[in-house]
Amino acid sequence: MPDTAEMTRETTITPAEMEARIVRYGDLQPCKTAFIDAHTPGSNQKENFTIIGGGVSESADQHVHITIPHGFNIGAAGQPPRVRNSLHDHHTAEVFFVLSGKWRFFWGRWGDAGEVTLEQGDIFNIPTGIFRGFENIGTDYGMIMAILGGDDAGGGVMWAPQVIEDAADHGLVLGNNGKLYDTKKGQSLPDGVGPMPVMTDEELAKRPEPTTGDVLPNHVARYWDMVALSDRKPLKVIGETGLLKDRPGFEVDFITRRSASEDKHSHDRPSVLMPVRGHWRVDWEGGSATLAPGDTMSVPENVAHSAVPSMTGEAALYHIVGTDDPAGRTWTGA
The missing domain is CATH 2.60.120.10 (Jelly Rolls)
Known part of the structure; x- marks a missing residue:
């Protein structure tokens, strides 16, 4: 998970409250x-x-x-x-x-x-x-x-x-x-x-x-290129230092089984988890939930959480968090 905007003040949320922020496929x-x-x-x-x-x-x-x-x-x-x-x-x-x-x-x-x-x-x-x-x-x-x-x-x-x-x-x-x-x-x-x-x-x-x-x-x-590049730590796909360098108003990270961590982190703004392959267990203070491909989970600001694969097999997940950058760049030939 990206370590941007981590906070020392954390918030708890009940499983029912978190489920209301999960849109199932x-x-x-x-x-x-x-x-x-x-x-x-x-x-x-x-x-x-x-x-x-x-x-x-x-x-x-x-x-x-x-x-x-x-x-x-x-x-x-x-x-x-x-x-x-x-x-x-x-x-x-x-x-x-x-x-x-x-x-x-x-x-x-x-x-x-x-x-x-x-x-x-x-x-x-x-x-x-x-x-x-x-x-x-x-x-x-x-x-x-x-x-x-x-x-x-x-x-x-x-x-x-x-x-x-x-x-x-x-x-x-x-x-x-x-x-x-x-x-x-x-x-x-x-x-x-x-x-x-x-x-x-x-x-x-x-x-x-x-x-x-x-x-x-x-x-x-490409998916398989990102899998290879994220074998040890999450890959910054879109961001100022990303594989696709841009500042569109959000950052996108790519996480696989090998780069997932049970260490919890939080952000000062909502973040989003979107599995593309495999099932993922999201843990936070107060509960846990399992996500499947096509599910979208909005994690509230200041809620410490982690995401790891919950079953064997291939697993990959996109993580999105907003930034204060302008929302998108016009084509400039780069």
Whole structure:
């Protein structure tokens, strides 16, 4: 576990109180109308989950599991094979790791500037300033987990112009208030609300189009490389001194069986534990809980805790804690 922001003052919490801060994979509540492409063929079967924080959903139907501010948001996307998330951008950082399945991420104005394929445990720190999308190219339903910078996740999503145009052809209009209106249900823009403006050609021309070779070295980390690098101590994956050097408003550590410790530590802000493989036992003063892949646990500030694998076999876990850094960097060619 990272040793940043350790505190001498510690807080106790009951098992029931901690369980309320655990979102189990089987309890995740999806939204199928979260974004403007919810009716667009090829994207209309995707599911969006907001686990911690409100995320960037454009739908009033979106369920938020944990509303406590963390300095970042945790979400997820679940998609059947060959279903894609349309090209978009955020004002803040967006980091994905693959929980299950095989995924193709692509980016650029038309989605053809570059691409990378990720599998279970791989992580992608996508810089702001470029349109990005993703598609499940596996044979089964797949899930990717997301970390978004900031408590308000940057205030929404910026869509490539063709996404907005295609959505209108299928009945969905995005207002300049960030809310969706479904003309198939008889909805229309309220008085005083106009359609979300599309980016101008001049604005689009300023956006960089980094190639696959530009992006991969500093923004993608492979699961098995991280396993090798974390055989003695937790690996700082994203952070000022991380494998993927960045200061997006949070740090991400990768912990395996060999680097896990029963020594307890705490932070002066909430932290999050997200297993990607194996079962993990989290102990704290007052109780313990077991986490499985797909579970998300929010540990309160100043609660001393530890996490170790609870069963034999392969085990890996991501640990996220907020920082006071700005929420994300714009693509600069690095």
